[in-house]
Amino acid sequence: MQKIISGLVILLLCFFINTNVYAQFPMPNHVPIWDANTVTLKLHKITANVYVVSPNTVENETTKGIPQATSAGFIVSEKGVLVIETLLSKKLYDQLYNLIRSVTDKPIVYAVNTSDHGDHCFGNYLLPKETIIIQNEFCKENLSKNYDNTKQFMIMLFGKDRGIEESVYRAADITISKNQNMKIDMGNGNIVEILNVGTAQSPADLFVYLKSPSGNVLWAGNPFIAESPAIPWLFDGYFLEPVNNLNKIYNMISDKDIVVPGHGRITNKAGIKYTIDYVEALKTNVENAVNKGLTLDETKKAVTMKEFDKGYELFNWLHFNFNVPNAYKDIKENGK
Template identity: 40%
Template sequence: MKIKLITAIAFLAYVASPLAIADEPVWDANKVVLKAQKLRDGVYAMVATGADELSPKGVPLATTSGIIVGNRASLVVDTMLNKRLANMVLNQVRQLTKGAPTYALNTSYHGDHSYGNMYFPKSTVIIQHEETKKYISTKFEDDTKFMMGAFGKGRGIEEIKPRTGDVLIPTGGAMQLDLGGRVVEIRDFGFAQTGGDLWVWVPDAKVLFAGNPVVTEKPGIPWLLDGRVQETLDSLTKVREFLPADAIIVPGHGRPLPKAGLDWHIGYLTALRDETKAAIAKGATLEQAVTQVTLPSYQGYAIYGWVHNQVNVPAAYKEFKK
């Protein structure tokens, strides 16, 4: 029964838009409830309720946001999709600090990580990658259309006005933020999904906020929406080398995972690359590659049919066909 249901979900997701099942999004921004999960003193992940049960089953969940608190300042990682969800994060910051966040960072331009910027107080300094600002400044209208297709109308996306970064990190750049008794590092490990991918590392707590390049735990797989399989693999490998063994990774969606959770994503990308190359070497067309490169040991994500067949294999085929 469970297998049948997952197949049905995957099939519907395959034929419909990426996140919509029968015109209902997989997660509904009007219904999701975020709860603060304390990882270390002053370091929290805002995780959708139900994640402990649903995430290991491969059900896509809402964006996970982060809150890091120092003696003098605080930082929010990702501002969520709409007003309702942004306010859940802001209310949590108020409870923890009696004030508004000093800084808010977007791990990418993706709307579920950045649309909430406009609901943050003017005093909050927004930190973005240069590429993220460039994208939002030039492609915002198309982006909101795509996001309404994926997350549905009436979820507050209609109201969003772009708010771009006050502080920008260039490609390959890094920055340290002193929050008071705690220094936070902002890093660009290279292209990891959008080219404007920022990672937030809290050294004293050994917590890494990853955003969508680590979309969720196993059996979730990377979404290579902008292609570049090899670079994505290289960047994730760099992240793995950088992290101490006992680090905690807060993914873009779902619940925090141990460092070892990265192995699944690196393994998937390696298999995707190698099997796609092998199919190309045997003369496969794109359609044949999609039917050949099925990676059975990496299945289980409810939207695997869409992410793997429609996004990732075509991206790998285009890249390695050259």
């Protein structure tokens, strides 16, 4: 057993020992959670050289609580293009690539993956061979050891025949270790800072923060999955460190910054406050339960947090199967 292995893959190893995978893993009400075969990506021009790419449904469906496919983006400079995310499948990658080519014919110099989840990185094998791939250090190590298991997990949640099976592992060229960052000068005062602040959803997280004279843009990835009514996906087995790091990122940005959630419409600092409010309330409630000596089952019954159940389709699946149990385990073992 490897010494370093993500909570996601720990789950996988348990699931695939038994061929009845669906019986072992708490599944959402419907699979696929979103259908990669039907997603149409749309280009959003932020400034002259900065673009967000997201599903064309995000404006109408995010606030209705309907889970959305992965958002991406790119920045154009005289040196070339920096791409954020390569998405789940060839069909989605090709849409992203064509949107880039609708704007510029400059080479794709950099590609950043903000997570080791396949919907953020499974398109890496389709990148031009000269493109430099940047990942969190843990992300590279985990994918290098567990790519096939990660693919099977993604198929379980997002369905067969969605292009996941065709993905081939391609190693990152540059990695960023925990509590480190990397800055890339894109010219004309545009500085891209790529941050590894530690686990904010999983140990593989990166944040991409463009600081620009025209305004700052944060690609927030899975840690800030979408604005209300979405709640965070804390199923990678961590809680206390994510609470601290979510606050760290939230406090780092300004009210004027543009925020691109991992799976929702373009928003701002106020738009991701719901995630902060949820994890802080969850922490307080579970701490109280632990202090009272409640068991996990008793805690699940007590910590319903109905004030945050505002219509997100995945609320019950995430809150009761992952968020509460992981908070309970982490607080009981490591809380003060």
